[in-house]
Amino acid sequence: MLKLVQLYVYDLSNGLARQLSLQLTGKQIDGIWHTSVVVFGREIFYGQGISITHPGQSHHGNPLRMVDVGQTDIDEETFEEYLTEMRQHYTADKYHLLDFNCNSFTNDVVGFLTGGSIPDWIKDLPSDFLSTPFGAALRPTIDNMFRRPIPGAVSTPATIQPTPQSARAAINASPDPALASTLLQSVASQATLGPSSMAPPSQSTSTVAAPVHICTNPTSFHNTLKTHRAVVAFFTSATCGPCRMIEPLFDQLAHEKTEAAKLAGGIAFAKIDMGVGMGGMVGSEYGVRVTPTFIFFLDGIKKHEMKGANRAELTSQVNMLLFEAYPPHPHSKVTIPALEKVSTNPILFTQVPKLDIVTTKLCSFVDSASRPIPNSQTIKHTLSSEFAGYLRGQFSSNGKAVRSSATPQMLTKWTETTKTLVGHLPPSQLFPLVDMWRLAILDNVVSSWCATAAGNMTDPIQILIVKALSTLRSSEAPSTMRNYILTTLRLLSNTFSDLTLAHHVLSPSGKRSSVTSLVITTLLHEDASVRTAASSLAFNMAAAIQKVRIEQMRAMNGSVSGLDEDGEWEIELVSAVLEAIRNEVQNEDIVHRLTASLAFLLRLSPVYESQLAPLLEVLQAKETLQSKLEKGGCGEQGVQNNDIRSLIAQVAESLLVHMAWDNTRGGGIQHKTYRDCEQCTL
Template sequence: MSAPVEVYVYDLSKGVASQLSLQLTGKQIDGVWHTSVVVFGKEIFYGQGICEAEPGRSHHGSPLRVINMGETSIDEQTFVEYLDQIKEHYTADKYHLLDFNCNSFTNDCLGFLTGGSLPSYIKDLPSDFLSTPFGAALRPTIDAMFKGRASNGVLTPPPDLPNTTDPANSALTSSLLQAVAASATSNNSGSPSSSRNYLPTPAPTSPPTPVQGNSLTTPVHIATNPSSFHNVLRTHRAVVAFFTSATCGPCRMIEPVFEELAKSKSRANDVAFVKIDLSVGMSSAVGGEYGVRVTPTFILFLDGNKTHEMKGINAPELRTQVDLLLYQAFPPHPHTALSLPAIEAIPLNAILFSQVPNLDVVLTKVTEFIDAAPSWSGSATKEATKQILAKNIIPYLKARGSSLPPNISFEPWRDATISLAANLSAGQLFPVADLWRVGLLQPAVCGWSATKLGPESPILVLLSKAEDAPRNYTVTLLKMISNAFANKVIARELLLSSRSSITTLMVASLLHDDATVRLAAASLTFNMAAHLQRLRVEKVRGNAEGDDVSENEDWDLEMTTALLEGLEREKANEEIVHRLTASLGLLIRLSPSIEQLTSLLEVLQAQKILKDKLEKGGCGDAGVVKKEVRKLIEEVATKLCP
């Protein structure tokens, strides 16, 4: 008779991750997920070993959500025997918050019971977290908490957090991390029915599997049945499988090499290193499927297909074969073989517009516009809006943030901006955009803005007024967004949520009659291209930060077309030509859409457009004059354009 299978999902952070993740990591992480499998009237999970409780009565309380995983045809006794087989594998001392946790156990059980797996948003959480600079910096701290932990599950207190952590958030991060880790590994319960370790160990009839004394601290997947292994093959481009056994001496010799490769070569959602202990659970069935008869055996897979098998403890050969697999799975970009000294010499720092206007004059101008408005709507009244400007925004900008409390609230700024945008025309809003342009030069304003990039974000509210705006507003808005791109968190979120709106503004501005508007648009274009270039370089190097790049083939093609049209039309301003050429070079250099771009560049005669800038009349009477600009134009034209 079949039995229903459910997954209970809990948030170990109790909602804190959803509130603070964007501020701390630059990514929205909705929860620190703990899962358990519910079947045969029991809730079973991994923490202090394999534990059991009545459904919803563990120390985690009521689940945040329940996922229906279908039914299992496995009977309860067979499942109990399976848990008994793997209990020496899922011991308290092996638990690791990132690499070997409750979700690893739940996923294994689901594979055994139903052939299914956890949703990707749960399985991929560690990779998502580690792909952020904050997560990568915090990784050693998390490892230190779990390394060498005793079998009673006592955690090492977190050491000092890395220097990359904002001091204002250090105490919060440390206490949150300790609380999450303690909750994850505890099996205490405040409910009437306590959790207990699953199945008292019977008297062994054969020698027990040795328990490792150290916790797993590398991104190694564990598979104890065919279903869980097949799921890894389905969800990763490249897979390295390590078939081992508890009694294999050579396996223990080569295992550190395998773990070092897993740590250095793993890429989020692309590469998996899987350990399959043939003495655990149904792992022998996985070995039998691929004809594994001796340990250690390594089998490499590309797109689910076996590409290579090696036996024994030849570490150099293992490293070579892993590198070859990754080369086949992720061939290097063709432009990485080119010598591009002029492009490589381009500083990738954002172009900033840092001039501070006379703030009293700005205040007077905005106040006049407010008083002249025939009607007023919104949550902030006319008087309230003027008070926010006079008592909050202007003093803060005058002081450059130095003489006001560090915990100053920026919420009134947002409210005032929303009211101003709702009641004033774009031509009257340019001083407001200018205030935000100056404000975005301050780290505190950028930090707050990075967490508020929803529909009511001041940046997006002001951007929504861009269509058919007069020159003064357009140029100020371009400069404001350029300054915003100096913050990589804001830059990423703007590319994800508002790429189309920004591109529409930018493309129209590149063709504007006014040179000041064109220069501001060229600056914003460069900042966007530089942001993508930094991430693409990290991706080529195999660094986790590069996984954050937001690629869009259509955007690459649209921007290339706009840049070439802008270059062709620009006959007077050499600085605009410089910024547009640099943007074009950065955009083409490591674009994943290189085949499509190459065809487009040829059709649009990109090489001719660039070389014309070097000739008389191409840009000024004599053409481009500055040597470094000429060198850059020649390099982009001859090496990147067909």
């Protein structure tokens, strides 16, 4: 007789995630999901080991949702045998809030009972959280909370350790650090809390192997194959001595390679114990008869099988699988000496104005506003005393100046002041305020806070960007808006002084769209100073992307496949930079920055072959760059600076080349070749 299988869903944050996630992470997260399986009149869940209670009687209280996930024809006795085997696997010391948790367990159980899986909106929660700057910064803190005990230490499963100093800044970056820390601790406590009668956890000697996917049935393994480009499957058993010998290397490779291949559909390392659950069925499906056996999959297709505990071969086969899944980028073979001399450090605008003059001017604008500004006296005090006082302490050349630290309360107050002034003053009177934020953003406390701010209501940078875009679309004379646009571009360039904020600026879920719109519009501005600032911002954007790609290429042995790559966005930005180069006939520095920006955007781009190379040919990119070296291209005689001339020539010859497809070699296999590129070895 078929039995109904239900998933009970709880929110470990008790509604706080829905209320505060935008503020803390910049992304809407509706809950911190805990799940349990209800079948045969029992509720089964994983925390401090596997726990069983009457439905709705667990320490989590009443479920937020009850989801029907299917029916099972497995009898209760067989299910009890399955749970007995699972207890060896789902022990308290292995629990990890993000990587091996209650939802990992319920997904396994649902797969065993019904052949299905739990909903994606539950499974995807950890990756959704970690994709935010706040989540990524807090990852070390969360890992520190869930560490297995070292030999000889008292066992304390899922002990909440003091927050590491390296991650303290991440919590401080939130608008309410105390709340962020409390929420995290509360969720961790709720997640692992279990019945007091639970048996003590087994001892272990290392941190939990988070990148290793534990698969106990065909459904969970097939799901791993579907969601990852490359999969290394380790078939093992508890009585296998050679398995114990090579397991540490497998775990090490899992940590190293998954960290390097943080890609959409990257690599997964799956461990299948042939004696646990339905692991034997997974092994039988692929003809596994001995342990250890390693099977390597690419796009769900078996590519290679390895038997035995050969350490060198395992390492080699993992590297070969990654090479095949993510082959080296063609540009990894291209050398551009002039480009190598260009620093990828951001161009920053650090000049400190006379703050007394700045605040006096702002306060006079407040007093003379065309319509009364609410709380004007408080606003003037905030500007001249609090905001300016903080800047004096941070940037004064006087060694006796008192350096103060910006608090979330201060930053929130400054943001509210900014919002009010932007709504009441014209752009021509707002640029002193933008200049104050330009300086403030150079302080990592301020930049970290801005990285976690979300939405026009709480994000000062976004408020100023929106005002700049509306100003550019207005019918006002360019001369009246010039200072505001110029200082806004310089402010945005300074956001790249902080890696977390730079990531947020370039993230599709962050400010990328609005920042791109602003830089594309201003690259063609009639004022040379504005164009210089816009080209600096374009350079910082491209250089930040280039640094990420280089790090990834080194980790992946030459392969590059971006986490947040967007071909349409790259086409838009590359087209704008090329147009700006074509139109710039006055300023060599602007041409220099734009050429470097173009090179950084093109070099190692994952979409170079498929989308950018054809575009470059259509736009005659090579000819555009080379024209800057000729008379009238930039100045009467063309670019004169030798370093800039070398960069232009080498980028034109090495990156802006026509790509052809050669189907005549390799028995019909397509090979990529580059005409006019002697340095490319493909």
